[in-house]
Amino acid sequence: MQQRTVLSRPISLAFISPAFILIALFLIYPFFSIFSMSFTNQALTGAAAKNPQYVGLDNYAELLDFDTWMTRGEFGSSILITAQFVLGSALIGQAGLGMSIALLFYRRNDLLRHLVYTLAIIAWITPDVVIGFAWFAFLDPNTGTLNNILGLFGLPAQDWLLKFPMLSIIAFNTWRGTAFSMLLFTSALSAISPSYLETSQVIGASRWQQFRDILLPMLHTTIATDLILITLWTFNTFTPYLLTGGGPGYQTELVSIYTYRIGLQNFEFGRGSAVAVAVMLINLVLASVYLIVSRARKTK
Amino acid sequence: MKSGWLARVLSNILGVALALFFLVPMLWFVFAPFNEHATLSVRIPENFTLNNFQVVFSNETAVRSLLQNSVIISGGVMVLTALIATLAAYGFSRGSLPGREIITYILILFSSVVTGTASLVPIFVLIYNLGMFNTYQGVILATVGGMLPTSIFIMRDFIDGLPRSYEEAAMVSGASPLQIFRDIVFPTLRPGVLVVAVMAFVSGWGAFLTPLILIRNASMRPASIAFYQFYSDEGSPNIPLVSTYAVLYTLPALLLYLFINARYGFRFFGGIKQ
């Protein structure tokens, strides 16, 4: 069956081609380059620098050496840390808080709303380097703002980054990234006709029932989209490095930081690449799970 | 509604708490630049001074990084990303290509993993071989490449929500696909284009690792790297100057957002309702 589309196939390909070229050059080519490097012992220094050898699956075997991989500073441990980080800061933190803000200000257009939205968006668009300083000052063990505030309530000062490193970077990343989910949910909510809620109010549904029975089902595609995006981004974010450097004692060594340490600090490119490929696979599985779950619910 | 005022008060308290949550970590920047002896604590300066700004502005490298290099790089990233992403999203949305949804997700996957630290080496090699080492173009193109998947994804939703009759009216009027894109689609998609543009600008503005490895020439490096101008030789930051530079560095991105938001509204799809 023929269907006239606005763009014929050759023309639509022409529209896509600039993007395709850049993506091929700067995403797909690097990926394959990483992929092939992951089977070598390529490094910056030592004998392998000049003549990298093909080492088969050695790099992967090393990552997945089940005797050691869960020790601090090893691959398995960093994946586990990353999983906690994603759960805490992306799923609960960003998505949860973002949704709450969107709901709290649903169909409100007052000063408080503008204030919260603007501040959240500032936290989102301020450059990494600056944010690093801000939070460093915020969490400073001696004179940091957080400790000063706690002091007002008579609570003792803490060295947050040393004592609660994981909690700190989760709070940090929630603070940093909530704006995206908030904006996404806000637009989705604003696209829902108010008459749906009014109808249910007439029937006498409680607020919670309205949310669960009316809004949630309608937001369901948006939620899937949001979770996919922020999971992928959070999984691969490097910014917490600015706060903790992965420490203390590898406690906050996210897999992105682990990759950085292996690849760019130890200059073991081959191993670093294997980590990147493994991360890619894990992300692929995660994204597929979200997509499949959301499809299954859509067709149900 | 019953218990209306209680709910209102509670939600306002919650709102204020949220505002504080987002504000407090940034509070330091409000005061430190105006204090010659700023430390990491938030303190209203006893001797309010603009001296820090004077020192920062007298550092030629830092100023050039901010006002020239960063502007060129993020401006380039912004324009190219907005244009190329909109073109591609339009091609995807209107071209009836099979599997376009899966393709976009896979590309987002690539962009989030590959733009990380692991790909710095291949990207360096590539840029070097393309003869774009130590150029603005190299940084711009590499950053755009990483931004495109998400931008296409966001644009596509805007385009899918665009009524086809505008384009059909233009087709019947005799417009070519490129004319339709230029005259009808791009302008009507302005809310989406602006969102993508702001996100791309911010990403170019904040980029650190990519310019670090792709530009060796100190006079061409962007502001994100120029912070080191205000570090001592032992590597410890001069806190008053760093905070001042940080504020100056944040301002353009912030002003761009505030301007766009005030003028056109900054929102994701669902915004195209007539």
Next chain:
Amino acid sequence: MASLNLTQLRRHFGTVKAVDNIDLAVNDGQFVALLGPSGCGKTTTLRMIAGLELPDSGEIKIGEKPVTHLPPRDRNIAMVFQDYALYPHMTVAENVGYPLKVRNVQAVDIRARVNNVAEQLQINHLLERRPSQLSGGQQQRVALARAVIHKAQITLYDEPLSNLDSKLRLEARAFLKHLQREVGVTSVYVTHDQAEAMALADLIVVMNDGKIMQVGSPKDIYQTPANMFVAGFIGSPPMNLMACTVDAATRTLRFGDNLALQWQHDLPQGAHGQVTFGIRPEYVSIRPAGEPGTLDAKLYVMQMLGSESLIMLHVGNQLVSARLIADDLPELPERVGIALDQKRGFFYGTDGNRLI
């Protein structure tokens, strides 16, 4: 300006036969209305003529030129969309001038033509506004202006008046008629409003289920509907269609027990046995009960429609309407007789087509 020919045009959407092998010839300068119930394929036909939809099979010719697979921009047509599709980011002047702009007409010439068309359509005071600042009627005129500004071979309209209130609609209808007189451009006009089609068109095409039921002048369509569908669709209320048994030998029509009527004229070929008898309500008149040559009827409801009344009656178990020109509802007893103007009656065979 050019003629338009559709040959065996077909477009199916899955199992839906939106347009099912239609043939249509439109002469140069003719104004044709596509009329039919919702979902009968009017829009699909129009979009195929425009090139916005590709047919599964068949041919479209504009003038002598086959255009079946050409993109819209190579067909030199103009179209007014149901929602007008005025570009929200352009002023009225830019909207109207857009078809010229894409044809690389010089800016000064565009300006002059826009002013000219705007004057004819009385929108010259709106030229600098945006579509969102216009009323529905104004938007509609801007859409028209955009369609007539370049000398299109064929102008297509997809229910352009359906968003207007009834007063504006009448005005716009008059305006379109006037425009058609002046410019005489070949037009295809989709509507499901039969009054509109009657008022505007030289030729009406009645469609149903993707097929053409009848093509004819408004008068033909109204006065001699070719089949039961058209008879039952055109007219408000439509034609009375009564089940009837005909005895051709005695020229007797039977509408039920004790409901026989002597036919005074020649019966058409094949009018024998089970047929459907059709007659418009204005040719049904009310007489005293029992008068010779009438059918017994029982009053059901009466409606006052302004200058006329609509009387619905039961004849046996069939419902028949009669239309009376009267300022007021007549006083009628429960039981009356009805007389049929036999010259105005039609017979439809079991296949639904009119017997001639």
